[in-house]
Amino acid sequence: xxxxxxxxVLVLGAGFGGTxxxxxLRKAPVDVVLVDxxxxxxxxxxxxxxxxxxLDPATVGHxxxxxxHQQENLDFAQATVSGxxxxxxxxxFEDWEPQGYDYLVVGLGARANFxxxxxxxxxxxxxxxxxxxVRLKQHLLRRFEEAAKHPALVEEGYLDVVIxxxxxxxVETAGALSELFHGVFPExxxxxxxxxxxxxxxxxxxxxxxxxxxxxxxxxxxxLTERAVTVRLGELVAAIDADGVDLGSGERxxxxxxxxGAGLQPVxxxxxxxxDLVHGRVPVDQFLRLERHPEVFVVGDxxxxxDARSGEVLPQLGSVALQAGEHVGVTIDRxxxxxxxxxxxxxxxxxxxxxxxxxxxVAVIPPHHLTLTGRAAWAMWGAVHLALLTxxxxxxxxxxxxxxSFTTHDRPARVLIHPDDED
Amino acid sequence: xxxxxxxxVLVLGAGFGGTxxxxxLRKAPVDVVLVDxxxxxxxxxxxxxxxxxxLDPATVGHxxxxxxHQQENLDFAQATVSGxxxxxxxxxFEDWEPQGYDYLVVGLGARANFxxxxxxxxxxxxxxxxxxxVRLKQHLLRRFEEAAKHPALVEEGYLDVVIxxxxxxxVETAGALSELFHGVFPExxxxxxxxxxxxxxxxxxxxxxxxxxxxxxxxxxxxLTERAVTVRLGELVAAIDADGVDLGSGERxxxxxxxxGAGLQPVxxxxxxxxDLVHGRVPVDQFLRLERHPEVFVVGDxxxxxDARSGEVLPQLGSVALQAGEHVGVTIDRxxxxxxxxxxxxxxxxxxxxxxxxxxxVAVIPPHHLTLTGRAAWAMWGAVHLALLTxxxxxxxxxxxxxxSFTTHDRPARVLIHPDDED
Numbered sequence: 056x057x058x059x060x061x062x063x064v065l066v067l068g069a070g071f072g073g074t075x076x077x078x079x080l081r082k083a084p085v086d087v088v089l090v091d092x093x094x095x096x097x098x099x100x101x102x103x104x105x106x107x108x109x110l111d112p113a114t115v116g117h118x119x120x121x122x123x124h125q126q127e128n129l130d131f132a133q134a135t136v137s138g139x140x141x142x143x144x145x146x147x148f149e150d151w152e153p154q155g156y157d158y159l160v161v162g163l164g165a166r167a168n169f170x171x172x173x174x175x176x177x178x179x180x181x182x183x184x185x186x187x188x189v190r191l192k193q194h195l196l197r198r199f200e201e202a203a204k205h206p207a208l209v210e211e212g213y214l215d216v217v218i219x220x221x222x223x224x225x226v227e228t229a230g231a232l233s234e235l236f237h238g239v240f241p242e243x244x245x246x247x248x249x250x251x252x253x254x255x256x257x258x259x260x261x262x263x264x265x266x267x268x269x270x271x272x273x274x275x276x277x278x279l280t281e282r283a284v285t286v287r288l289g290e291l292v293a294a295i296d297a298d299g300v301d302l303g304s305g306e307r308x309x310x311x312x313x314x315x316g317a318g319l320q321p322v323x324x325x326x327x328x329x330x331d332l333v334h335g336r337v338p339v340d341q342f343l344r345l346e347r348h349p350e351v352f353v354v355g356d357x358x359x360x361x362d363a364r365s366g367e368v369l370p371q372l373g374s375v376a377l378q379a380g381e382h383v384g385v386t387i388d389r390x391x392x393x394x395x396x397x398x399x400x401x402x403x404x405x406x407x408x409x410x411x412x413x414x415x416x417v418a419v420i421p422p423h424h425l426t427l428t429g430r431a432a433w434a435m436w437g438a439v440h441l442a443l444l445t446x447x448x449x450x451x452x453x454x455x456x457x458x459x460s461f462t463t464h465d466r467p468a469r470v471l472i473h474p475d476d477e478d
Numbered sequence: 479x480x481x482x483x484x485x486x487v488l489v490l491g492a493g494f495g496g497t498x499x500x501x502x503l504r505k506a507p508v509d510v511v512l513v514d515x516x517x518x519x520x521x522x523x524x525x526x527x528x529x530x531x532x533l534d535p536a537t538v539g540h541x542x543x544x545x546x547h548q549q550e551n552l553d554f555a556q557a558t559v560s561g562x563x564x565x566x567x568x569x570x571f572e573d574w575e576p577q578g579y580d581y582l583v584v585g586l587g588a589r590a591n592f593x594x595x596x597x598x599x600x601x602x603x604x605x606x607x608x609x610x611x612v613r614l615k616q617h618l619l620r621r622f623e624e625a626a627k628h629p630a631l632v633e634e635g636y637l638d639v640v641i642x643x644x645x646x647x648x649v650e651t652a653g654a655l656s657e658l659f660h661g662v663f664p665e666x667x668x669x670x671x672x673x674x675x676x677x678x679x680x681x682x683x684x685x686x687x688x689x690x691x692x693x694x695x696x697x698x699x700x701x702l703t704e705r706a707v708t709v710r711l712g713e714l715v716a717a718i719d720a721d722g723v724d725l726g727s728g729e730r731x732x733x734x735x736x737x738x739g740a741g742l743q744p745v746x747x748x749x750x751x752x753x754d755l756v757h758g759r760v761p762v763d764q765f766l767r768l769e770r771h772p773e774v775f776v777v778g779d780x781x782x783x784x785d786a787r788s789g790e791v792l793p794q795l796g797s798v799a800l801q802a803g804e805h806v807g808v809t810i811d812r813x814x815x816x817x818x819x820x821x822x823x824x825x826x827x828x829x830x831x832x833x834x835x836x837x838x839x840v841a842v843i844p845p846h847h848l849t850l851t852g853r854a855a856w857a858m859w860g861a862v863h864l865a866l867l868t869x870x871x872x873x874x875x876x877x878x879x880x881x882x883s884f885t886t887h888d889r890p891a892r893v894l895i896h897p898d899d900e901d
Binding site (some may be wrong): 093094095111112113118120121123130131132133134150151152155166182183184185186187190191193196203242243244245246341452455456471472473474475476477478 | 516518539541543544554555573575589606612621626872875878879892896897898
C-alpha cells in the first residue's frame, strides 16, 4: 500500500478538516497517513446531545478506522503529536516514531478559552470534545442520583445549572437541558421537585446567537424563557466555584454545574508553526497554506480562514473546517495528479442552524438569507444532521434515539457507564 | 407515594432477580425501594458483544430509572450496600442513610472466581459486569492501535488472546473475537497480519458447554476450530501474567489478553446473611427465603436455588435469577394483597442457548430436549435475545447494530471513548 516513491501526506487531526482533506485524496497518487489522539471522529455539533442523554456517545464518535478500509491509499495511526519541525519536515509524537512528510495538513482544533476566569479550569464543563460531553453527562446523572437520596440538596442549587456563553453551544445545551429537567426527569425522579430547578444562560453581549439577525436572537430568547431558562444578557461570569458562579455585577448564582460554551483558544502546538498567531489562530494564505511553507496547510478551528472572494474571516464552524479540509485535499490532488495550480479557497455557505428544543429551532438559508424559526426549522435541523452524521449505522442509531426521545419523552442513552467504576 | 403504614420492600441489586421481584410487586400494597450501585440494569448474556464491539454499552445497560416512572409504588436509589443487620432489619450503605425494611430481597450477584490462580486478579479480564466488558473492549482496541504503529509487536503475541473457561461466556467470547479478528479487523488494520493472530480457549474439563449433551459439545468445538480458535481441553491455567499464561502442563502460551470466564464466587456480603454458605452460595428454603428470617429472600447468582419439584440445584443463569425474582415478587404480593400462602419455587426451563458466531449457535428446547445447531439455532438466538432486551429503544439499537454488523461485517460500536481521556 505504501510506496516510497509516492509523496506522503501527513494529516494531523481527524476532525472535519483532517478527514475532509484525507477523503479528497482518494484518487491522488500519494500515501495519506491520518493521525489523531483518539480512534474516533467526533461529530461536534451534536456533543450537547451526548451531554443531555439524547444520543449515545458512540453515535457521535465514529470509528476513524472505517476510512481505512474505504480508501486504499489511507492509513491511520492513533498517536499524540508532540512537536512539528517545519524545516526538517518532520512531526514527532509522544507515542510513535517521528514521521516525515511531503505535505502536512494540520487540523488539530482548539480548546476551551476560559479567558482567565478564576475557577473555570477546575469547575467548568466545556463542551468541545466527546470525553468532555461524557464527563458533563456523568456529572449531571450522578448529581440527580445523589439528590434522589438527599432531597434537601435541591434547595442549595445542587442540581441547578449555569451555562456561560449565548452562542450555538450555550443555546442548544440550555434548550436540551430544559427538556431533560422538565420533560424527562419529573417522571424519573418523582421525589425531586424538578419545577424548582434553575437553568441560567449568561451571555456577555446584548443578544443570543449574535451571528444571526436580531429577530432570530429575540425568538431564541423568548423560546428559552418560555422553556424555563433564565437568560441573562450583558452579564459577565467573573468567577466559578463548585457551588456556583459570581457575575461581574457582584450577583451570586448557586449552581452545582457550570457549562462553558464561551470561546476557544488554540492548542499549544499552534505556536510551533513559525508564524505569529492572529487572535490565537494560525494565519494562512488564500490556498490555506503557511506563507513560508507552501507544503503545510492549516484548516479548521486552528486556522484563521479567509474567504477568497469576500475577504471575510470565516467563523469557527464545522462546515468551514470541512470545506477547508476538502479544499486542501483537492489542492494536493490537483498538484500531484493533474499537475495544475491550486484555486483560492471560497466558502459556500449552505446555511446555519441551531436547535432550541422540541419543535423549536432557527435557520438561515442562503442565498437570500431566508430565515426560518419554529417547527419548520426544527424539522430541517433533524434532516440535515441526519444526513451529515458519518456512517449509516450512526445515522440509524441517531434516528432511532431521536424518534424514541421525541415520541416517548424518554432518554434512551441515560446511563452512567464508566469503565473505571467498581464492578 | 410512600405511605408509612404500608410494608416496605427493600430490594438490593437491580439484576434479573431484583428487577424481576420489583416488577411483580406492581399491584401489591407495599412500597418498593430498589437499590443498585449502578444506575443501569445489565443484560449480562450480551456482555461479550460489548467486549467485541458488536453492541454499544448503552444497549446492554438499561436505565433502572425507567422502572420508576412505569411503576407507582417503586423508587430507586443508586447506593452501595455496606452491611445487612438481619436482627435489626436494617441495611447500611456506604453512601446513604440506613434503611429499614419489612421484606428484604437480596440479589447482589457474584464476582469472578479466580480460584487463587496467580496473576489472575491483576491481569485477567473477567466478563461479569458492564464496566468489565468496556475495559476488555478498550484494552483490545488500544492494543490493535498500538500494533498498527509497531507491527513487530504482533509476533510476540501482543494481540493474541487466551480465554479461560469453556462455558457459555468463554465459547461466545471466543466466537465473537474470531469474527472480530478475522472478519472485521483485516480491513481496518491492513498493516497487521491478522491471519497470524491466535485465539486459544482453555477448558479444564473434557468438553465445551458441559451443560449440553456431547453432540453439542462436539459441534461447538468443531465450529470454533473451523473459525481458527484453538480449543485446549483438559488443560488448567496455572498462572497469568501480562504477556500470557502458563498451563498446568508447563506449556506457555503468549497472549497480551487473557479473558476469564471460568467461575463465580459470592460477593463478600453473602457472609453477612447469618448462614453457612454452600459452595460459596447462600442456601434458601423452597420459598427462596432464609430459613431463620422468612422476611428475607435471596435470589440470583448469590443463592443456591433448588427446584421444588425436581430437587435439583439450578445453574447460575439469568433465566433462573429472573424467575426466582419474579417468584419472590409474587410471594410478597400473595402475602400482602391476597393474604395467601406462598408456593414453592419451580423453575420452568424455556430452553438454553449459546451463540458461536455468524450462522452458528446451539440451543436445547424443552420439554423433549430438542437440540438445534447451526443457522436455525443462530436465528432463534437472535430473536429470543431481541425479545428479552429490556426497553424498546435497546431492542431497536441492538437490531440496528446486529443488522449492520451482519450485512457489512462491520462493528458500529468500535470506538474508544473514555470519559477520563485527555481531550
